[in-house]
Structure formats: C-alpha cells, structure tokens
Amino acid sequence: MLRARNKTGLVFFPAFDWAISPTHPEREERLLYTQDQVFEEGILDIEGIIEYKPDLVTKKDVQRVHFCVPDLWAVMTESHFISAGGAKTIAMAVMDKQVDCGFALVRPPGHHANRVVHGARGFCNVNIEAIMIEYIRKAYGVNRVAIVDTDCHHGDGTQDIYWHDPDTLFISIHQDGRTLYPGSGFLSEMGGPNAVGSTINIPLPPNTSEDGILHVIREAVLPILEDFKPEIIVNSAGQDNHYSDPITNMNFSAQGYAELTTLLKPDIAVLEGGYAIEGALPYVNAGIILAMAGMDYSHLKEPDYNPERIRQSPEVNRWVEKVCKKVLENWYKRRQLGEMARGDNRFIERDRKIFYDTDNIYERQHETLRVCEACGGALRIDSEAQERKHILAIHIPRNACQDCHDQGLAWYEEADADAYDKVYLQDRAADVMKEKVKPA
Structure with a gap:
C-alpha cells in the first residue's frame, strides 16, 4: 500500500447551491472534476491522506475579520459559512496535530474580500483564509503568520485586512495589475505606516512560466520567510496561473504547482481561483496534494503539456530577476521605510x-x-x-x-x-x- 510521507488532510466542498451563473467560470464544476480525479486515481486510498467533512464557521468567527454591511446575513449564504468552515476544519486538524498539513478544496473563494464588505468582489464575499487565521490565533495562540498567495490575481482583499498588521506577512505573486483584475499589487504597496514591509507584492509579466515563478519562490519568497520566521505558513492556492486558464495570461503547469508546494512547505493550503475546469484543475490539485503528502509527482502531466511551447522569453527572465532584486531590497530596508512613512x-x-x-x-x-x-x-x-x-x-x-x-x-x-x-x-x-x- 502507498503511504504518505506527510500525513495530509483534505476537505472538499463544491458548493452545489452557489454559482454566479450556470455558465460562469466560478461554478461547482470547478471542484467536481477534481473530486472525480482524486477518487479515480485512488488518492484517498493512500495511507496518511485523510478526508474531513467541513464544519461551519460561526458569526463570531466572521466578525473577527469583517464589517459586513448591512449585516452578516445580507453578505453570506450557507455556502460561504461552509467554505470558510472547510478552511477552519483543516486548520484545526493541523493545529491539533491530527495531520502534518492540510488542503481545503472549497468554494466560494475569498481573497478579494476586504475588511469592510458591502457586496461581492472578484467572486468573493468574505475572506475565508483570514477567517481561518483569526480563528486559530484566538483558539491556539498563534501570533506570527505568513500568507503566500499564488493566485494569478492580486490578493487585494487579504492585503487590505492585514495592511496594518506587523505580525502577518502577506506575499502575493500575481500577474502584473496593469494587465489583469483587480489592477493592484505593485511593488510600492508594502503595508501601512505601522507595518511597512509586512505586505510584499511580486507582480510578474504575462507569459511567465514555471521557470519564472519558481525563481521567485527560491530567490525571494523563501529567504523572506526564513527571515520572518512564521509559526504557520498559509498558501492561498489559486491555480489560474495555468497555461490553459481562460481568464489569465500565464504559463504555469501542474508540475510547476507541485514543485512550488514542495518548496514552500505550507502548513495549510486553501483553494482560490483557477478556471480551466477540465484541462488544469484535476492535474494541478492532484499535484498539490501529492506534494503536500511528500509523494512522487514526476509522472503527473496534463495531456497537452509541452514545455517548449510555454517556455518564457529572455525578456521575461530579465523582468523576473529585476522584480526579485527590488523585492529583497525593499524587505531589507523595511525599517527605514517604515520610519519615513510614519514621520x-x-x-x-x-x-x-x-x-x-x-x-x-x-x-x-x-x-x-x-x-x-x-x-x-x-x-x-x-x-x-x-x-x-x-x-x-x-x-x-x-x-x-x-x-x-x-x-x-x-x-x-x-x-x-x-x-x-x-x-x-x-x-x-x-x-x-x-x-x-x-x-x-
């Protein structure tokens, strides 16, 4: 019998009763194909990979993070309570040491939801990662948390919630905001006056491939994490950097996502975007699960995967290297920049x-x-x-x-x-x- 090196928890919640429209990219099929693939490949039969059922978050869990206008019930549906609850369920399993790490494959997503919520932004009503994080801080006494958002879109909602928090390191790796929604996430966005440097944005040009994104992880993200020394690492695991995604312009692959996960070693991953429902998500999610479990994923490839076709240009190489250097420069100057911001x-x-x-x-x-x-x-x-x-x-x-x-x-x-x-x-x-x- 196959055995996971790292005991890994999974939660699935496709949200059958919530979709923006029957044909919208953000609909239940996003997870149904992945769920089918996981079952068909026998991933849940691997010893050490454990499925949990999502619980619900409480009103108080949400109110630790959000000001919901006019009230909580106008902003959230039952699916939002369960989606955030799935992230909370995985976090509890990790914190209680039932598993070494865990992946919440849930929807609706959350990283575009700000602290104040009047409605939905970027398919997000409430920020499920932030609700999860503030729960484990209260319940388990966790203080220093790092969030690494690898969704192709800038995690502007998570940035807003933690803009003034020096104990939360928020790193967003995304397609340049000049070319993609929400049009933010630039190098100059570094956190509020009391927390300069705790927000790190790494905007990348269209057509960045796995070489570029993995270079960012190795050369910028990992050194900063080592310096920050978080107690918990959370991966906002968006999958719309994939070369087949219909609403973005990047060239990442399932192998790339698995390697990213191996390098990052997140304690908790929470699904965000990703809209290539058949061509990418089943392979990417399987890769992330195998990587978290510490298992071999070298055989995992999309049927149409062609590394030469998605290889990034020398111009993109230079851009990525330049961005990494500037990110590290800002990180090491953060105290000086903070003093200037406060005056x-x-x-x-x-x-x-x-x-x-x-x-x-x-x-x-x-x-x-x-x-x-x-x-x-x-x-x-x-x-x-x-x-x-x-x-x-x-x-x-x-x-x-x-x-x-x-x-x-x-x-x-x-x-x-x-x-x-x-x-x-x-x-x-x-x-x-x-x-x-x-x-x-």
Whole structure:
C-alpha cells in the first residue's frame, strides 16, 4: 500500500447551491472534476491522506475579520459559512496535530474580500483564509503568520485586512495589475505606516512560466520567510496561473504547482481561483496534494503539456530577476521605510475608492490610523457605498497597546449614531464586536 510521507488532510466542498451563473467560470464544476480525479486515481486510498467533512464557521468567527454591511446575513449564504468552515476544519486538524498539513478544496473563494464588505468582489464575499487565521490565533495562540498567495490575481482583499498588521506577512505573486483584475499589487504597496514591509507584492509579466515563478519562490519568497520566521505558513492556492486558464495570461503547469508546494512547505493550503475546469484543475490539485503528502509527482502531466511551447522569453527572465532584486531590497530596508512613512505624525489618513465588480457597487472610504510603534494601531474607517449603508467601522488590533485600545474605545463612544446607519467596534483585544444603530 502507498503511504504518505506527510500525513495530509483534505476537505472538499463544491458548493452545489452557489454559482454566479450556470455558465460562469466560478461554478461547482470547478471542484467536481477534481473530486472525480482524486477518487479515480485512488488518492484517498493512500495511507496518511485523510478526508474531513467541513464544519461551519460561526458569526463570531466572521466578525473577527469583517464589517459586513448591512449585516452578516445580507453578505453570506450557507455556502460561504461552509467554505470558510472547510478552511477552519483543516486548520484545526493541523493545529491539533491530527495531520502534518492540510488542503481545503472549497468554494466560494475569498481573497478579494476586504475588511469592510458591502457586496461581492472578484467572486468573493468574505475572506475565508483570514477567517481561518483569526480563528486559530484566538483558539491556539498563534501570533506570527505568513500568507503566500499564488493566485494569478492580486490578493487585494487579504492585503487590505492585514495592511496594518506587523505580525502577518502577506506575499502575493500575481500577474502584473496593469494587465489583469483587480489592477493592484505593485511593488510600492508594502503595508501601512505601522507595518511597512509586512505586505510584499511580486507582480510578474504575462507569459511567465514555471521557470519564472519558481525563481521567485527560491530567490525571494523563501529567504523572506526564513527571515520572518512564521509559526504557520498559509498558501492561498489559486491555480489560474495555468497555461490553459481562460481568464489569465500565464504559463504555469501542474508540475510547476507541485514543485512550488514542495518548496514552500505550507502548513495549510486553501483553494482560490483557477478556471480551466477540465484541462488544469484535476492535474494541478492532484499535484498539490501529492506534494503536500511528500509523494512522487514526476509522472503527473496534463495531456497537452509541452514545455517548449510555454517556455518564457529572455525578456521575461530579465523582468523576473529585476522584480526579485527590488523585492529583497525593499524587505531589507523595511525599517527605514517604515520610519519615513510614519514621520512625526500622530495620525495618518488615506482615502480609498473600491469597486465591487461582481455586484457593481462603488464604495468610498476615509481611513484614520493611530501611528504606533508598539502595535498595528487603532483604525477608524468611514465607509459609504452608493444605495448602501453609511457606516463607521472602528478596529482595535489583537495585540493593541493601551493607548491604541483607549483610542479605539474613545472613537466608538464619541461617534454620533445619528450620523451613520451603523457604528461598529471590532475590539480584537477583548474579542468582541459591538454596534450602535441609527435611532428609528
């Protein structure tokens, strides 16, 4: 009998009752073909590969991460509770040492969902990785977490949630935002004033192949992870870098994904995008599973795989090498850059415009951050979306210092409930969510 070198947990949830439309790329067939392949190849018969059934996340699990407008039930369907719950189930199996590592093959996906949620962006309503991470932080006392997002699209939602968190390293490897949704994820996006360097974006040109992406992992990602020393590594395992994906322009392969997984050694992987339902996903997912299990995947190839056809050009080689050098330069200068970003300011403000492409909503945010060298800083977000609620969202970070905790409470107490449809206080230090509603 075949035996996995690493005991590996799997969760499948295809979400039969949730699809943007019957023919949309984000539909249940994305996982059904993979599930069939896993069964047909006998992967679940391998000793040490264990299937778990997804549990649901709770309202409190979601509220550790999101401000849902107008409320949780307007944003999430049952499938979203189960999808996030599948990630949580795998995380618990890993943290309880039932398995060495685990892969949540679930949908709907989540990495485009921001901290404030008025609707769906990039097929994402809530951020399932962030919900999972904040659960294990509360339940198991985990502090330093690294998230490596290998989806072809920039993980802008995960970036937003952890923009001000110095204890979360977010690395996104993606197709250049000038050529692909959501149009963000540039080298200059390095994290908020209290957490400069904790966000790392690695934009790559169209037609980057496995040579380029694996070069990024070896030459930039692994040295940074070694320096950061996370307690847990989470892979947002998007698969739309594949050469056959219908909505992207990259040239990665199933072998490349398996090798990436071997190099990265994630404790937990969570499925994100990937829309070549028959030609890529069954092979890529099988490769990731075998790599996590520490098994041979050298025989795994797509029927039409031709390495010469997808080989990247010398120009792409030079681009990738240049990006890696700049990423490392920024990483080693992060403290100096952070001091420059903070300056002598007590508070720093920024304005943002956010488009919800799935629901066609425009949101305007005005953000105020308390500058702090001891924690991520108290955060105040004034958010309004067209024909939606106008809310004030106040976030007190998990490891808040006393000054930032007091500032967050003061903002909440001073907020005029008449001026907003709802005022939220997300007090992570006390693990509570409070709300004030406009009087009738």
